[in-house]
Amino acid sequence: MRSASARATSNVVQFADGIVEGADWPLVPDAEYLAVYQGHDCIEMASFRGAPKVFIRFKLAEAGPHTGKTLFRAYRVRRRIDSKRFAVGPRSELLAMICRVMDPPTRQRQISLRDLKRHLVRVRTRTVIKDGRQRDVPAAMRYSVIDEILGKETT
Numbered sequence: 001m002r003s004a005s006a007r008a009t010s011n012v013v014q015f016a017d018g019i020v021e022g023a024d025w026p027l028v029p030d031a032e033y034l035a036v037y038q039g040h041d042c043i044e045m046a047s048f049r050g051a052p053k054v055f056i057r058f059k060l061a062e063a064g065p066h067t068g069k070t071l072f073r074a075y076r077v078r079r080r081i082d083s084k085r086f087a088v089g090p091r092s093e094l095l096a097m098i099c100r101v102m103d104p105p106t107r108q109r110q111i112s113l114r115d116l117k118r119h120l121v122r123v124r125t126r127t128v129i130k131d132g133r134q135r136d137v138p139a140a141m142r143y144s145v146i147d148e149i150l151g152k153e154t155t
Helices: 004-009 093-102 113-118
Strands: 032-044 052-061 070-076 120-128 143-152
Touching: 032 113, 052 113, 052 120, 070 093, 070 120, 093 113, 093 143
Parallel strands: 070 143
Antiparallel strands: 032 052, 032 120, 052 070, 120 143
């Protein structure tokens, strides 16, 4: 027979003191995947000292159990015009990616990320294991990002 204290605590439901709010970013194995452009946003974040960045979202395709998960790739930009528009430098990483993936015929003064919508692209993912101060991220808090957009798979 159980003691009185065991009977008293057997039906007690533990309540948490706090809850975790915000997005639960996916964690997938580091590898190359096919992905589809989902959209982008240009934002200025305090965690980046107010510097503007473009976050491009891709949905993984043909990734086995990870198909349908959305990951992002962040790029620095010179300035934010609004939530979708931005200005980049002539040697920026974002412009280099667009030239590599979209293969524009000549130098461009204007670029559009929406042109990615028509293509299936190959991406390489990586797991974020260090925070902004280069401290280790606990295993339970790690997440995946697009490390590089390698090229387009469809024309």
